[in-house]
Amino acid sequence: MKLLLSIHNLKKNYHTKQGEIKAVEHFSYDMKEGEFVSIVGPSGCGKSTILSILCGLDKKSSGKIIKRENLKIGYMLQQDGLFPWRTILENCYIGLELQNDLTNENKEYVKSLLETYGLKEFMNAYPSSLSGGMRQRVALIRTLATKPDLLLLDEPFSALDAHTRLVVCDDVWNIIKKEHKSAIMVTHDVEEAISCSDQVIVLTERPASIKQIYPIQLTDKTSPIHNRSCKEFSSYYNQIWKDIDFHV
Amino acid sequence: MYSEEHKLYLKKQIIYKWIIIGIQLFFILLFLFLWQILSEKEIINPFIFSSPKRVLETIVKLHKNQTLYNHIGITVYETLISFGIGTILGYFIASILWWWRSLYDIFDPFLTVLNSLPKVALGPIIIIWAGAGINSIILMALFISVIITIIHIYQGFKEVDLIKIRLMKSLGASKFQLYSKLMIPATFPNFISTLKVNISLTLIGVIMGEFLVSKEGIGYLIMYGSQVFNLNLVITGIFLLGIVAAIMYYFVCFIEKRLIKND
Ligand SMILES: Nc1ncnc2c1ncn2[C@@H]1O[C@H](COP(=O)(O)OP(=O)(O)OP(=O)(O)O)[C@@H](O)[C@H]1O
Ligand SMILES: [Mg+2]
Numbered sequence: 001m002k003l004l005l006s007i008h009n010l011k012k013n014y015h016t017k018q019g020e021i022k023a024v025e026h027f028s029y030d031m032k033e034g035e036f037v038s039i040v041g042p043s044g045c046g047k048s049t050i051l052s053i054l055c056g057l058d059k060k061s062s063g064k065i066i067k068r069e070n071l072k073i074g075y076m077l078q079q080d081g082l083f084p085w086r087t088i089l090e091n092c093y094i095g096l097e098l099q100n101d102l103t104n105e106n107k108e109y110v111k112s113l114l115e116t117y118g119l120k121e122f123m124n125a126y127p128s129s130l131s132g133g134m135r136q137r138v139a140l141i142r143t144l145a146t147k148p149d150l151l152l153l154d155e156p157f158s159a160l161d162a163h164t165r166l167v168v169c170d171d172v173w174n175i176i177k178k179e180h181k182s183a184i185m186v187t188h189d190v191e192e193a194i195s196c197s198d199q200v201i202v203l204t205e206r207p208a209s210i211k212q213i214y215p216i217q218l219t220d221k222t223s224p225i226h227n228r229s230c231k232e233f234s235s236y237y238n239q240i241w242k243d244i245d246f247h248v
Numbered sequence: 249m250y251s252e253e254h255k256l257y258l259k260k261q262i263i264y265k266w267i268i269i270g271i272q273l274f275f276i277l278l279f280l281f282l283w284q285i286l287s288e289k290e291i292i293n294p295f296i297f298s299s300p301k302r303v304l305e306t307i308v309k310l311h312k313n314q315t316l317y318n319h320i321g322i323t324v325y326e327t328l329i330s331f332g333i334g335t336i337l338g339y340f341i342a343s344i345l346w347w348w349r350s351l352y353d354i355f356d357p358f359l360t361v362l363n364s365l366p367k368v369a370l371g372p373i374i375i376i377w378a379g380a381g382i383n384s385i386i387l388m389a390l391f392i393s394v395i396i397t398i399i400h401i402y403q404g405f406k407e408v409d410l411i412k413i414r415l416m417k418s419l420g421a422s423k424f425q426l427y428s429k430l431m432i433p434a435t436f437p438n439f440i441s442t443l444k445v446n447i448s449l450t451l452i453g454v455i456m457g458e459f460l461v462s463k464e465g466i467g468y469l470i471m472y473g474s475q476v477f478n479l480n481l482v483i484t485g486i487f488l489l490g491i492v493a494a495i496m497y498y499f500v501c502f503i504e505k506r507l508i509k510n511d
Contacts, residue, residue, distance in 0.1 A: 055418050075418035081411045085433045095419040097429070146419065 004071065004150060004182055005031040005054075010063035012049050022207035023049040027063070029201065029210070031150075031182065036173070038193035039186045041203030041211075042244060047186040050208065051075065051152045054184070074148030078155040080139035082127040088138055089114070089123040095146040106145070113141045117175060133164045140172055144179060151176060153185040157192070169196065170225045190244070194236045195224040202243045212243050298483045306484040315464075323454060323465040324492060326382060330389035331450040335443065337390075338397025345398070346405040346431065347423070363399055367392045367453065371460050380461040388460075389453025393446045400445070404438030405431055440504045447496045455489065466492065 012024040023046040031037060039047050052058040054065065055075040074095075082091050092110045096102045114120055117137055127135060136156065143151060156172065157165045173196050176183050187193050193200045200214040218230040227233065250258070280300045286292045287299035294302070310316035345352040371388060378384040408431060416426050458467025466489050473481030 052414075057414055057417055075415075077411060077415065079411045081409065081415040083412070083430075083433070085436070094416075094429070098416070098419050098421045098425050 002033045002068070003030055004033045004035070004068050005029075006064075006066040007031075007054075008064040008066070010050070010053065010065065011061045012046070012053060012058065013061045014049075024053075024209070025207040026209040029213075031184070033068075033149075033182060034180065035182050035198050036176070036196055037182075037184045037199045037201060038197040039184065039201045039203060040188070040190055040193050040240065040244060041208060042205050043188065045203050045206045046208030047203060048154050051154050051184065051186060055152055068149075071150060072146065072148040073150050073152060074143035074146060075152045076139055076143045076154065076156050078158050080127075080135045080159075082135055082138060082142075084127055087124050087126055088119060088130070091127065091138060092142045092145050095142060099146060101146070109147075110141065110145045113144060117141065117171070131164075132160050133168045136160065136168055137171060137175075140175060144175070144181075149182060151181050151183040153183060155186055155188065158188065165192075166225060170223055173224050190237055190240050191228065191233075192224070194233060194240070195227040200236075200240060202240055212240075214240060296479055298480045302480045303484050303487055306480045307488075310484070319464055319466055319469055320488060320492065322382075322462075323458070323467065323489075324496075326385050326389065326454045326457070326465065327447075327450050327492075327496070330386050330393060330453060331446055333386075334390050334393030334450060335397055335446060338394045338442075339401055339439070341394075342398045342401035342405065343427070345402055347427070352402065359395065359399060363395050368456055371456065375461055382462070384461050385454055385457030385465075388457040389450045392453040393450045396449060397442055397446060400438065400442040401435065404435035404442075407438075408434045437508065440500070440508070443500045443503075444497065447500055448493065451489075451493055451496070 007027060007029045010024055010027040012022075014021040014023055027050060029037075039050065041047055049058065053060045055073045057075075082088075083094070086094070089110070092114065093102060093107070096106050096110070111120075111123070114123055119134065119138060119141070122130060122134065127138070130138065136159070140156075153172075157169050160168055169192060185193070185196065194216055197216050200216060201210055202212045202214070203209065204211045214236060216236060218227055218232050220230060221227055283297075284300050287294040287297055287302075307316065310319070345355065367388065370391060374387050374391075375384045378387050412430055412434065413426065416430050421429070454465070455467040455470075458465040459471050462468045466485050469488075470482050470485035473479065473485060
């Protein structure tokens with residue numbers, strides 16, 4: 001498979017009045033096309049930092065990031081950030097508008113996404129009338145509208161309750177697979193990471209560097225909800241959990 | 249179309265609304281009635297406290313000698329001009345300060361000082377600069393509203409959700425796109441509340457200015473009335489002012505209702 005993204009020795013320091021914070025150090029990873037990768041690690045270790053550097057919101061201090069030519073990246077955050085003054089459809093158009101790419105063809109594409117993923121009736125509604133799970137799906141479609149090849153998901157489901165979370169996670173995963181996208185997902189939930197991913201990256205305490213990478217091989221691997229009942233699941237869970245060594 | 253239960257609910261809502269209006273009317277009438285009676289029986293001094301009837305007579309007199317509408321018109325005109333310029337200028341300056349962050353850091357303390365300075369103190373100097381006329385009045389009212397507009401609007405820009413800003417940037421928004429597609433719509437409720445504050449502040453400025461310099465306007469009526477000890481005129485002026493202020497305020501509310509969509 002072709003290489004999508006190659007990160008070499010990434011380093012990031014934040015500078016504030018209080019001092020210098022080393023957020024990321026010696027982070028290297030080669031990502032293949034079509035992969036779903038999860039990043040887990042202690043809280044505050046620098047996970048979000050890695051994603052914001054990848055999508056260009058933050059500058060790296062040093063290191064190399066080589067992207068496949070014309071790689072388009074879409075970023076999705078924990079909060080959906082939907083604009084309350086725009087309808088669902090207009091919210092999904094925002095990326096296209098900003099990139100001056102709001103052609104009829106792209107509009108149709110967005111509408112078809114909304115239709116496929118059960119939001120057609122809500123196209124002209126405002127975000128306030130949607131449930132948390134639906135809003136998160138809208139946020140994903142807004143990200144997909146500009147046709148990115150790689151999706152960066154920063155704790156995309158942590159605003160949802162436990163049950164909705166399972167269902168929406170499954171939905172989102174299916175959407176990503178169906179649209180043939182690659183994804184990097186940051187999560188606190190080890191089970192979520194194992195059930196979704198091809199690779200799970202475990203980070204060290206801050207400054208974040210790679211502690212361990214787990215290629216996830218499950219017998220009868222299908223979608224996240226079913227993956228949870230695969231027989232290897234719990235052994236992965238135990239290993240990764242131990243690796244993160246939470247200090248409470 | 250609706251169920252019986254829902255119809256009943258709607259009916260109750262309407263009845264409640266009318267009861268409230270009824271009670272409000274009752275209090276107004278009671279107040280006017282007591283005022284009139286007490287004044288007529290000379291329990292309160294009618295010369296100092298006037299009476300509804302005398303106020304009405306004064307209004308009719310002003311109407312007959314054609315000056316009523318001139319006074320109201322001039323005050324409304326001054327208020328709208330200052331209000332309009334103050335809002336536009338204030339919004340514009342706030343936007344500039346947002347665009348160039350360091351400009352804000354430079355001017356922040358000056359703004360704070362200007363904001364806390366009672367603007368009446370500037371009255372005499374403005375009159376010397378702009379002459380004892382309508383320009384001074386407009387300028388004084390403008391001074392009051394523009395500073396507060398800058399501060400309110402800028403505050404609104406500053407409070408825009410960081411998540412939404414990051415989202416816009418991650419989608420490749422330029423600074424102008426960020427401003428036009430996020431900052432302006434996101435601070436719209438803030439803008440409306442600034443309008444509401446501004447309309448009353450501008451009116452304060454205008455009346456203050458009219459006290460100081462003018463030869464016409466509601467402020468002048470009040471000032472003139474007090475100088476010749478015609479309390480009927482003073483109270484009539486206050487009454488007219490209350491009506492003008494209320495109409496302007498409700499006008500802003502009306503605009504707000506028309507413009508703010510489902511939120
Ligand atoms: N803009 C910033 N300026 C200064 N320090 C920052 C900034 N952003 C993050 N940090 C610091 O860098 C460290 C890593 O932050 P980051 O948000 O990447 O962690 P995280 O792993 O995503 O945490 P969480 O699990 O809470 O989401 C933290 O100590 C944080 O305080
Ligand atoms: Mg984070």
